[in-house]
Amino acid sequence: MFGILLWAGIADLYNYKIIHSSPWGYFASDSVHNLYLNQNLYEVGNWKYSPSYIVAGYQDVINYVLPVMPHLNVNFAYASGLQVYDSLILLVVVLACLAGLLTYLIVKDYNIYVAYISTSLFVFLFIGNFYVAITWGQLFFVAGSFFLLASVLALRYLHLKNMPLVLGILVAAIFFTHTSEFFFFVGFIVVYLVLEWLSQKKINLTTIKKLAYSAIIMIGVSSYYMVIFKNTYFRAFGPSSYKLFTVVSKAGFRTAGLSDFGTLVIAILLIGMALALYLSLRQKHIHLAVLVGLYMLGIGFLNFVGIGNRAFQTRFFWPLYLSIFFGLTLYQVLRLVAKEPKAIFVSAVSIVLLLTLTYAYYHKIGSQGLLNQYHWDSFQWLKQNTERQAKIYFFYGDTYDQNAQLLIPARLTTYALEDGLVKNVQDRMLPRKFHSRFMLLDISMMYRKSFFSFGYHSTELNITPIFDADVCNYDYFVLDMESMYAPVLAQYNAVIRKVMLDSGYVQEAYSNGLVNILKNNNPGGDCIPKEGVKLS
Amino acid sequence: MQAKDIKKELVSLTILFVALVIIGKIVFYQEAIFVIARFIAAFYWLLILPGFFLMYYWKERLGFLERLLLGVALGASILGISSYYLGLLGLHIKYHYMVIPSVMLIIGLAIVLRGGSKEK
Numbered sequence: 001m002f003g004i005l006l007w008a009g010i011a012d013l014y015n016y017k018i019i020h021s022s023p024w025g026y027f028a029s030d031s032v033h034n035l036y037l038n039q040n041l042y043e044v045g046n047w048k049y050s051p052s053y054i055v056a057g058y059q060d061v062i063n064y065v066l067p068v069m070p071h072l073n074v075n076f077a078y079a080s081g082l083q084v085y086d087s088l089i090l091l092v093v094v095l096a097c098l099a100g101l102l103t104y105l106i107v108k109d110y111n112i113y114v115a116y117i118s119t120s121l122f123v124f125l126f127i128g129n130f131y132v133a134i135t136w137g138q139l140f141f142v143a144g145s146f147f148l149l150a151s152v153l154a155l156r157y158l159h160l161k162n163m164p165l166v167l168g169i170l171v172a173a174i175f176f177t178h179t180s181e182f183f184f185f186v187g188f189i190v191v192y193l194v195l196e197w198l199s200q201k202k203i204n205l206t207t208i209k210k211l212a213y214s215a216i217i218m219i220g221v222s223s224y225y226m227v228i229f230k231n232t233y234f235r236a237f238g239p240s241s242y243k244l245f246t247v248v249s250k251a252g253f254r255t256a257g258l259s260d261f262g263t264l265v266i267a268i269l270l271i272g273m274a275l276a277l278y279l280s281l282r283q284k285h286i287h288l289a290v291l292v293g294l295y296m297l298g299i300g301f302l303n304f305v306g307i308g309n310r311a312f313q314t315r316f317f318w319p320l321y322l323s324i325f326f327g328l329t330l331y332q333v334l335r336l337v338a339k340e341p342k343a344i345f346v347s348a349v350s351i352v353l354l355l356t357l358t359y360a361y362y363h364k365i366g367s368q369g370l371l372n373q374y375h376w377d378s379f380q381w382l383k384q385n386t387e388r389q390a391k392i393y394f395f396y397g398d399t400y401d402q403n404a405q406l407l408i409p410a411r412l413t414t415y416a417l418e419d420g421l422v423k424n425v426q427d428r429m430l431p432r433k434f435h436s437r438f439m440l441l442d443i444s445m446m447y448r449k450s451f452f453s454f455g456y457h458s459t460e461l462n463i464t465p466i467f468d469a470d471v472c473n474y475d476y477f478v479l480d481m482e483s484m485y486a487p488v489l490a491q492y493n494a495v496i497r498k499v500m501l502d503s504g505y506v507q508e509a510y511s512n513g514l515v516n517i518l519k520n521n522n523p524g525g526d527c528i529p530k531e532g533v534k535l536s
Numbered sequence: 537m538q539a540k541d542i543k544k545e546l547v548s549l550t551i552l553f554v555a556l557v558i559i560g561k562i563v564f565y566q567e568a569i570f571v572i573a574r575f576i577a578a579f580y581w582l583l584i585l586p587g588f589f590l591m592y593y594w595k596e597r598l599g600f601l602e603r604l605l606l607g608v609a610l611g612a613s614i615l616g617i618s619s620y621y622l623g624l625l626g627l628h629i630k631y632h633y634m635v636i637p638s639v640m641l642i643i644g645l646a647i648v649l650r651g652g653s654k655e656k
Contacts, residue, residue: 002559003559003562003563006559006560006563007562007563010563010564011563011564014564015566016563016564016565016566016567017564017566017567018564018567018571018572018575019567019571041623041629042629045623045627045628045629045630046623046624046626046628046629047620047623047624048623048624067616067620068612068613068616068617068620069616071615071616071617071619071620071623071629071632072612072615072616072619074619074629075582075615075619075629075632075633075636076578076579076582076633078629078630078632078633079578079581079582079633080574080575080577080578080579081574082575087575090575094579095612098605098608098609101601101605102605102609105601105602105605146609146612147609147612147613150605150606150609150610153602153605153606154606157594157597157598157602160594160597160598162593163594166606166610169610169613169614169617170609170610170613172613172617173609173612173613173616173617176616176617176620177616221617224621224624225620
């Protein structure tokens with residue numbers, strides 16, 4: 001099972017290799033954000049400050065990005081000798097597969113035969129919209145969900161001596177990896193305790209004591225980062241950013257839904273849910289595996305009460321959370337055929353199901369992703385051959401709207417916005433000022449005054465990321481000479497290049513057939529005439 | 537009995553390693569086998585071995601697979617969190633993959649030598 005999941009998750013995405021000369025499997029800006037932050041950690045060695053090139057050049061901005069996943073990956077990169085970009089996606093897919101195995105163990109505690117069959121649904125993790133969690137870079141979410149499932153398993157064994165210590169550490173890891181999963185898990189524990197209380201008609205003080213012990217461990221381990229989190233991420237994206245009791249649409253956020261399972265699987269899942277509820281009511285006890293399934297199904301629909309993206313993210317892991325219902329229905333069907341089915345028979349059925357679902361639904365991606373070899377080489381050239389304080393300006397490139405890749409050179413970066421370029425072409429003008437976006441990634445830019453006191457550069461800095469940039473103020477220009485999607489903008493790049501070279505202030509510094517990099521020897525000079533150039 | 541048990545479990549871990557290399561070679565058939573083996577060895581060194589030995593404490597109460605997977609999650613938690621703090625304290629991350637698993641392994645081996653939890 002693990003082998004099939006690993007194959008579905010990474011084989012095609014990595015082109016059946018582990019080592020690549022440029023990144024494979026990065027299909028959106030979110031993925032690439034992870035990549036350059038991981039690379040920065042690899043080089044700098046710690047997570048203390050944000051890279052200055054994403055915070056307008058400040059050197060003292062506290063890095064508030066959740067730290068566990070990058071630290072895991074960079075340790076892997078060092079230990080395995082892989083490039084950071086090769087180890088990142090591979091590690092996340094492995095964690096997703098391991099999350100599947102954890103789910104198997106949780107369901108196994110309910111019924112081992114149901115667990116066998118449940119595993120066949122796991123392959124949906126790497127199919128269609130569910131796969132977006134990996135390809136579009138919801139990597140922290142995947143790792144956070146892995147820790148969440150491990151925490152559920154630890155909760156199952158909480159009665160064992162010293163297990164609260166393990167639970168406390170695991171829950172701290174959720175908090176450090178993807179905080180929304182932490183809040184969901186806390187909610188899950190509350191629901192779990194309430195249901196235990198209702199079914200047993202008494203409060204289990206031993207369980208509460210053990211959970212309190214876990215909470216103390218968790219808070220002790222996380223307190224340093226909690227202070228940072230509260231003053232940065234929570235300040236910007238905490239409860240005040242949610243409009244509760246409103247319906248949030250998925251506009252702008254690609255997610256999955258029940259419909260991605262297909263009609264037949266949905267029917268099987270719904271029957272399984274009804275069966276699980278019926279059996280729970282009959283036994284007056286709801287098993288942890290059933291509760292996780294129903295709870296996470298509900299979390300996935302929280303967009304109807306105002307929790308948008310976090311609810312949508314949870315749906316990516318429905319193939320695991322809901323698998324028990326799939327297994328339960330089909331196990332009951334098997335029991336109609338054989339009243340007491342043998343383990344070997346059920347295993348064989350689950351393997352056949354897994355292969356059938358894989359064959360029916362799996363599609364190859366067949367693409368490297370955002371970063372082709374030419375762009376990667378040009379980014380590496382900029383990183384290795386330009387001054388650390390150099391300011392770089394990117395003109396049109398086919399994939400540059402996924403703008404995180406423009407930070408791979410690790411320099412202060414601005415890029416031309418497509419709407420302005422199109423207008424220039426329509427007006428047949430080459431102006432000196434271009435409608436542009438400055439890559440400022442941390443909107444608050446918090447720095448520390450004392451342990452509990454913080455300042456925010458954002459309040460000191462008068463900058464709007466979108467503005468009309470005088471391109472002659474920049475040190476380097478990056479121009480793509482070809483385009484699949486907008487050839488006219490590539491031709492426009494060629495015109496810009498010619499005008500700049502003709503000015504005498506600019507020289508070609510690097511070219512690789514697709515990407516052309518120009519060096520401005522006189523920043524602030526007239527690389528383009530002040531009045532612009534009227535094109536014939 | 538104790539030595540026999542641990543030997544049996546180490547054999548299981550070795551068989552698992554070989555199985556993972558074979559699976560890895562099938563999935564990444566265009567890759568050299570030593571690259572795959574090195575990645576899995578790194579996985580063993582960073583997560584499986586430290587976590588497994590830490591979880592040995594519950595050997596009498598939890599099965600092999602339960603301890604293995606909870607151990608991986610526990611190892612990943614400790615590695616990720618302590619690596620973050622060690623970095624803040626000034627130790628470059630390039631040393632962490634040696635230091636942190638070593639400490640976890642020492643603690644885990646102490647647990648193994650003490651025979652784990654006596655709880656039945």
